[in-house]
Amino acid sequence: MKEVGFIGLGSMGVPMVQNLLKEGFRVKVYNRTPEKASGLVEAGAQQVYHPSEAAAAGGIVITMVSNDQALQEVTHAFADQLGAGGVHLSMSTVSPETSRQLALYHQERGSEYVASPVFGRPEAAAAQKLFILSSGPREAKERVQPLQEALGQRVFDISEEPGGANVIKLGGNFMIMAAMEAMAEAFNLAEKSGIDRNLAAEVYASTLFNCTVYQGYGKMIAGKAFEPAGFQLGLGLKDCNLVLQEANSLQTPMPLASLLHDRLLASAAKGRAQQDWSALARIALEEAGLE
Amino acid sequence: MKEVGFIGLGSMGVPMVQNLLKEGFRVKVYNRTPEKASGLVEAGAQQVYHPSEAAAAGGIVITMVSNDQALQEVTHAFADQLGAGGVHLSMSTVSPETSRQLALYHQERGSEYVASPVFGRPEAAAAQKLFILSSGPREAKERVQPLQEALGQRVFDISEEPGGANVIKLGGNFMIMAAMEAMAEAFNLAEKSGIDRNLAAEVYASTLFNCTVYQGYGKMIAGKAFEPAGFQLGLGLKDCNLVLQEANSLQTPMPLASLLHDRLLASAAKGRAQQDWSALARIALEEAGLE
Amino acid sequence: MKEVGFIGLGSMGVPMVQNLLKEGFRVKVYNRTPEKASGLVEAGAQQVYHPSEAAAAGGIVITMVSNDQALQEVTHAFADQLGAGGVHLSMSTVSPETSRQLALYHQERGSEYVASPVFGRPEAAAAQKLFILSSGPREAKERVQPLQEALGQRVFDISEEPGGANVIKLGGNFMIMAAMEAMAEAFNLAEKSGIDRNLAAEVYASTLFNCTVYQGYGKMIAGKAFEPAGFQLGLGLKDCNLVLQEANSLQTPMPLASLLHDRLLASAAKGRAQQDWSALARIALEEAGLE
Amino acid sequence: MKEVGFIGLGSMGVPMVQNLLKEGFRVKVYNRTPEKASGLVEAGAQQVYHPSEAAAAGGIVITMVSNDQALQEVTHAFADQLGAGGVHLSMSTVSPETSRQLALYHQERGSEYVASPVFGRPEAAAAQKLFILSSGPREAKERVQPLQEALGQRVFDISEEPGGANVIKLGGNFMIMAAMEAMAEAFNLAEKSGIDRNLAAEVYASTLFNCTVYQGYGKMIAGKAFEPAGFQLGLGLKDCNLVLQEANSLQTPMPLASLLHDRLLASAAKGRAQQDWSALARIALEEAGLE
Incomplete structure (x- = not known):
């Protein structure tokens, strides 16, 4: 049956x-x-x-x-x-x-x-x-x-x-956000050096990082296009909080997750919770004077 | 000719x-x-x-x-x-x-x-x-x-x-190190949750992150095997310093690069400059009491 | 009455x-x-x-x-x-x-x-x-x-x-821990430069920072003496978690508090929850290869 | 003579x-x-x-x-x-x-x-x-x-x-900036909790932190008044870079100095190099949606 x-x-x-x-x-x-x-x-x-x-x-x-x-x-x-x-x-x-x-x-x-x-x-x-x-x-x-x-x-x-499968799922979302922050910083460095940031994104996504996360989010972050939201930043922040809670109770310091958390939280405080979670990259853009 | x-x-x-x-x-x-x-x-x-x-x-x-x-x-x-x-x-x-x-x-x-x-x-x-x-x-x-x-x-x-091509090359090395730190933290969270960290590595490298950087370094970081060195940590630290110098002179804050720098520097101070640069992960392991 | x-x-x-x-x-x-x-x-x-x-x-x-x-x-x-x-x-x-x-x-x-x-x-x-x-x-x-x-x-x-008075109290404890981390890093830099770290502590505590927090904890951190505990590190970690929870629900990013949290958590994972909270400085000591 | x-x-x-x-x-x-x-x-x-x-x-x-x-x-x-x-x-x-x-x-x-x-x-x-x-x-x-x-x-x-005296001088400037960041975050938390941030500044500067650095900069940061410049932010950034260079060559990780650096650099990229160095606090204000 x-x-x-x-x-x-x-x-x-x-x-x-x-x-x-x-x-x-x-x-x-x-x-x-x-x-x-x-x-x-x-x-x-x-x-x-x-x-x-x-x-x-x-x-x-x-x-x-x-x-x-x-x-x-x-x-x-x-x-x-x-x-x-x-x-x-x-x-x-x-x-x-x-x-x-x-x-x-x-x-x-x-x-x-x-x-x-x-x-x-x-x-x-x-x-x-x-x-x-x-x-x-x-x-x-x-x-x-x-x-x-x-x-x-x-x-x-x-x-x-x-809870094991949920830990792995949350860990994956954390790793996606880490990749987005890394791209945000690297693309900004390229742009400030006078290089086309879309070209930078294409280079990375077709060489070292030829996988969907870098290809898809790379385009959004290079193009500074964060809407419509495929997955809302507010949900990314929620997941990041869950990661940090779990990490705290298991005594596992995760400074990269803390960094992401603080930037997602700033994004939310600036009213971006409904944008795509790749809008995390806007903090780095603002800090570099690029927005 | x-x-x-x-x-x-x-x-x-x-x-x-x-x-x-x-x-x-x-x-x-x-x-x-x-x-x-x-x-x-x-x-x-x-x-x-x-x-x-x-x-x-x-x-x-x-x-x-x-x-x-x-x-x-x-x-x-x-x-x-x-x-x-x-x-x-x-x-x-x-x-x-x-x-x-x-x-x-x-x-x-x-x-x-x-x-x-x-x-x-x-x-x-x-x-x-x-x-x-x-x-x-x-x-x-x-x-x-x-x-x-x-x-x-x-x-x-x-x-x-x-200098453009060098900026892109350095940015790529920065992104590899960011991926390594992300894996280090995610695998530690998995291990502390009672999940096999090798399994965690395999899940990520065959789903969201099916590209060489995650597959290769994922195995090393999950297996806590950082020698022999394919690329020495001391060279990774040098590249990270070049990234930060360039970022500083171009007024491009890169907090994730700063985080990586501080952990690579600690690794060097602990005598690991000759190990593979994935030994960066040992800092997170030590902080979690896993080494 | x-x-x-x-x-x-x-x-x-x-x-x-x-x-x-x-x-x-x-x-x-x-x-x-x-x-x-x-x-x-x-x-x-x-x-x-x-x-x-x-x-x-x-x-x-x-x-x-x-x-x-x-x-x-x-x-x-x-x-x-x-x-x-x-x-x-x-x-x-x-x-x-x-x-x-x-x-x-x-x-x-x-x-x-x-x-x-x-x-x-x-x-x-x-x-x-x-x-x-x-x-x-x-x-x-x-x-x-x-x-x-x-x-x-x-x-x-x-x-x-x-809750106002509690927020101010927690904020004070956060500021104490921030001062301890700043001293830890500054004293390490002095020691690595060949300067007596106790002298460094005395200079700061009798000039720019002539107040109790820097005088008292400065001596402990310079002298690398973290026991007996006046206030346990585990309680400092608890307070830091309360600060971050409040900050999260009020959408107030506190990256310095996050930094302290991750170092306190690492201290706890290394079995130091019962030491004085100034033992937070041991992470910086270890990272500099000074312990 | x-x-x-x-x-x-x-x-x-x-x-x-x-x-x-x-x-x-x-x-x-x-x-x-x-x-x-x-x-x-x-x-x-x-x-x-x-x-x-x-x-x-x-x-x-x-x-x-x-x-x-x-x-x-x-x-x-x-x-x-x-x-x-x-x-x-x-x-x-x-x-x-x-x-x-x-x-x-x-x-x-x-x-x-x-x-x-x-x-x-x-x-x-x-x-x-x-x-x-x-x-x-x-x-x-x-x-x-x-x-x-x-x-x-x-x-x-x-x-x-x-160079010893210069190391101590730079360390002091680093500690001042650390204190400013700590105040910025703590005062923001107070304000978001509905507490007068000037009152928060006064409490800290007359109890735990009754020394000039907290009293003087506390007033500026609580009052969000960063001009005229007593000491320019651009000079603070220069000193922070000197601290990090020295720390790098001495293999002394200073994550708090890195955090300050990235925020000073963002301040400079936003055109604030001529403001007082306490304008460092504006980054935290912006991140909390308070400016």
Whole structure:
């Protein structure tokens, strides 16, 4: 029986459900604003109107919602219905701490929690090209693996500790922001030296750093074009705070994360929380007198 | 006539000369310790015993030496012989300031200077896979282009200002060190969270950051293996100092470069200047109590 | 009627009660470990054995306990007894957030909360030389002022907002740590230049920086003597975290506080949380190869 | 015989010469723009019109000029005349490196060099309240001591190494800038918490930090008033660069100095080099959205 509930039909959730349908899963879908489900219903999904209806006793529910609080609320709404033997495949980007708390919450009900955040934008989701992280109890991870494989190109088994996958996801976002700051500073140096900053970006992105992060954000930072937001700076700041909290409680000094934090915070204080997180580069631009 | 002088037969210079010979150039080679030339002589190079003999009046001389001082010395030794109409293709990693000074030095003699540092290790040099940067007067750049194309996979025309290519080269080394620090901190966070740091490295290097810098240095930093040195930390510190000097004189604040500088300097004070520059990561390891 | 309850008989509380007695107040004293009260009873204090007994309906209770949690517990234990018209004069170093919560807690009971942390060590407390900060409702601040004046040399009226005094106290601790880091780096530079670091400390402390913080901590940092702890590094790290939390929620980037945090955190990871907070300087010593 | 030459009649030099005259010294004065000497001539000084005329063979010359280059130029102009047995008492704020070079320059002529920068503004100079640092050969230091004592309230014998006094002077300026950054951040936190930032400044300057640096700069930073310049930010940046150069060559990481440097550099790039160096605080104000 290939049946699954899916909660959260945002820009990521919709193409993910489409891929599940395409791979032959029967999917019950729930979203707070129900209109988002219409296309999926046409494609064969069954729409439900309360989170609990997405959960079958002992079944599997996937969640892909916008933040920690939303995840906590829907989990509290469906966990009793999911009950003993059920598995919650939690794919949102949330804090390790939230994963740890929800893992306990499920444990009290006999169900299990697999943290499974992803790397990839909506286009990658549509193309089944997501990279999928996975942490939680071994058996639960094995049980959800066919679903993960239907959604992405590769699954990484991170740890049994429930927050592990979230730590890796946050670490990845930190590394992206570090790359953006490095580019911002290097491109400014080039511009001040009289070199075309777009050329500088192209050189780096086609030689040492020929990977998507440098290619995509390199263009934005070189071109000083930070809107529309693919991922909002305010969310980057939130993730950076989560990184630093985790680092603080684990006694792991991360001075580069601190540097990024202070610059993201300044960006927010200057009213840029809704811009793309690459707008982090504007601080360096201002400091160099280039904006 | 495809004739050229080549000064500097180190681990980069030797395979570069081999490629020039393979592409049909006649090459006069000079090295301070003449023994290094023996293999090249067998392959068809003509060995000379003073830098000035590598230069034909109005011809082209390539230099690939170890640092700014060595470059200044050999240039002073061959520039008069090169004379009017000659071109010096300077491929060593040196400071923009040195390039600017040598450009003037040549100008006084009617010759021209093209700064042309490369991205790539000896293996890339052997495979003609170097990425080659180029800055200097337009005509001189055009004249040396066939040589550059014989040595690498792509040539980037950076600027007419002689130091431009050096700025881009230094910026690239800065970005590599920034990536290393980011990995060091992210891997430590993973380890302290109970996740295998080698797994963390593999996840990042096969998803968001699937490019050589993250793949190669990621393995070293995850594995805490910093010897033997591919590129010495002391040279990374020197480059970081050049970046900061240039940034200071151009009024371009680079706080991430400052952070890296302070950690490289601490590494040197702890006696690690001869280790691989990825040993920068040991500071973060020590701070986290992981070493 | 000059009657007051006093909870918390540590190294600060004991001399403070003695001063209150000396100034003619009748004092009911409570401490979790009751033995601490014996000297005070001889001096005229009345010992009680539950926090609630220290509170008279509508009266005043002073608290001087070790941390936020201890303050919350004792407050919950005496607030109902204090009741309408009472004032809680809270002199411990706690977070602004704790003050805000306890202000609300009292408000629900008709009592009022005055945050009143102090600058000064036990010797200053004994000499009635404390500097006393004060934030809370105007009338409550006026009512407790005679008590504050009996305890210190000067009272600063900071704000009506209950957390204000705590923000100023935390800011002061941040500024002390900043001074310690500045001295650490300057003394290292002197030592590496061949100058006696104790002489460097003396020069600064008797010229530009002739104030207690530089004189006292200057001697410790110059002499590399970080034990016994006057104030533990772990508590300094806690305060630094509180500063950064407040700064984050108020969108106030504090890069110097971030720098201090990362170095305090490294100190803790290296097992130095129980040393004096001036042991922060050991990171700079290690980085310079001086330890 | 109490005779001395004095070169450099700026805002510091003039009151210093007046004090020398008052203490019974005969003073030959030189300044590039000779008009500055008129008041001193009335007070009894003898004006000369070339630096070499200020020097008597085997005598003493004091210099108080604006920067390293000016010091080198005048020294080259009078050193031959000063000759064997002469002493150059060099009171300008210059780099340790310049002192080391000039010490050698004098040594070649049989004369000696005492580096003797001061702490104190023109008012302190007028009041004979300068603090005077002294480094150089023992006998030369003893010989100039009566002059130093005529000019200040205390003389500190730093080292025999000629650059030592300059290192201490630079370290002091670094510590002042560190204190300014700490105040900037702490006052911003107070303001964002709803506390009057002038009150915050007053609390700190009358309790923990009751010394001139915090009192004077505290008022400026709290009041956001950075002009007219007592000491220009551009000179602060120059000193910070000298600190970092010295730190780099001595392998002494100074991350707090790096932080200050980057903020001073940003200030310069924003066109604030002519403002008072306390305008460093404007970066923190902007980052917090307070300007």
